Amino acid sequence: MKWRSHISIGKAIADMLDLPPGERKAFLDGIVEPDRHKERVNGPGYSYRVSHHRPRRRVVMLHVWMARRSFLRNNSYLGYRHLGMALHYIQDKSTSKGFLGLSHDRREEELAGLEVPTEAIERGFKKYLSSPEFVSRSLELSKPQKDVHHIMAQACFRSAAVAAAITDLRRPSGLEEKLRSLRRSHRLVHIPLMVGSMAIGFSLSLAWWNAIPLVTAVIISMIVLYRDRPYRQLDRVASWHGLKRH
Ligand SMILES: [Zn+2]
Numbered sequence: 001m002k003w004r005s006h007i008s009i010g011k012a013i014a015d016m017l018d019l020p021p022g023e024r025k026a027f028l029d030g031i032v033e034p035d036r037h038k039e040r041v042n043g044p045g046y047s048y049r050v051s052h053h054r055p056r057r058r059v060v061m062l063h064v065w066m067a068r069r070s071f072l073r074n075n076s077y078l079g080y081r082h083l084g085m086a087l088h089y090i091q092d093k094s095t096s097k098g099f100l101g102l103s104h105d106r107r108e109e110e111l112a113g114l115e116v117p118t119e120a121i122e123r124g125f126k127k128y129l130s131s132p133e134f135v136s137r138s139l140e141l142s143k144p145q146k147d148v149h150h151i152m153a154q155a156c157f158r159s160a161a162v163a164a165a166i167t168d169l170r171r172p173s174g175l176e177e178k179l180r181s182l183r184r185s186h187r188l189v190h191i192p193l194m195v196g197s198m199a200i201g202f203s204l205s206l207a208w209w210n211a212i213p214l215v216t217a218v219i220i221s222m223i224v225l226y227r228d229r230p231y232r233q234l235d236r237v238a239s240w241h242g243l244k245r246h
Contacts, residue, residue, distance in 0.1 A: 001091050001155070004112040006031045009091060009156055010084065012116040013163050016125055019080070026077045030084020034092075052092040057139055060089045064135050067166050072242040083166055087159045094155040096144035111148045120153045124160025130168040132240050133233075138162050171241045179238050186231040194221045 010031040014024045039050040041059060050059050063086040070079035095111070098104050128134060142158045145151045201217025204210075238244045 001095050001151075002108050002112045003032050003035065005108075005114075005152075005155075006035075006088055006091055008116050009121075009159055010087070012118065012121045012156070013087075013160055016121055016160065017163065017167060023076050023080045027080035027084045030081035031088050033081070033085050034088045050089075052089060053095065053097055053144065055089045055093065057136065060086050060139055061132075061136060063089075064132070064162070064166060068240060071167060071169060079167075083163060086166075087162065090139060090142050090158050090162060091155040093139070093142045094145055094151050094158070096146045096151075098146070107146075107148060107151075111151055114148060114152050117153060117156055120156035121160045124157045124162075125164045128161040128164040128168075130165045130170070130240070132236050134165050135162050138165075171243075175238070175241060176243060179234055179243060182231040182234050186228055190224050190228040190231070193224050197221060197224075 007028060010028050014027055019027060034050070034052060039059070041048055041050060041056075050056070063082045067079045067082035067086060070076070070082060095104075095108070098107065138158050138161055142154060145154055197217040197220040201213040201215075201220075204213035235244065
């Protein structure tokens with residue numbers, strides 16, 4: 001997607017969020033930043049360029065989390081910068097490259113001439129949930145489109161919904177209590193059950209020289225792990241709302 005398109009979608013979102021000049025600049029800088037400096041992901045033994053049309057979810061979610069944490073810490077400049085970067089990838093992801101990229105340039109040119117549909121931006125600000133699952137799902141649902149109007153509508157709607165989800169800092173009621181009770185069963189029931197069954201299974205298997213106790217213990221642990229899933233999901237939701245140390 002061309003800079004012009006990223007910027008015009010960004011301006012429409014900045015207007016909806018009623019951003020002051022400083023935050024607006026940080027946001028619009030962020031939204032073109034991935035094209036200015038090609039981002040690389042580095043790790044032990046690997047390094048690759050981030051694809052704009054097919055970015056890995058992890059890379060985009062990294063910016064999403066950076067943005068969210070910055071907002072929670074009242075660092076709105078950094079927050080809007082990372083929000084802009086995340087939206088850049090969502091918008092590029094909406095654009096189909098076409099066969100061998102042949103129709104790509106013409107389409108991008110045509111796209112840059114389109115007006116931003118305010119209706120799609122407004123709809124995004126209404127239809128969102130402030131949770132990491134919602135953002136991750138929105139990313140997944142941003143599929144490459146061929147028709148320029150579809151590209152524009154999707155890029156605007158998804159960008160607006162994700163922007164609304166990340167900047168909404170209201171905490172759902174009852175979250176703290178729910179988290180506390182799940183944490184208690186995690187610590188007092190699930191962890192001891194797993195450690196205990198593995199210890200017993202391992203020592204019985206060793207004593208009898210028979211694999212069955214150990215296999216049984218592994219199965220029990222997997223069931224417990226499955227039952228502990230709500231805790232792990234809620235744990236992420238708690239970090240999203242700043243209820244956990246990072
Ligand atoms: Zn790009």
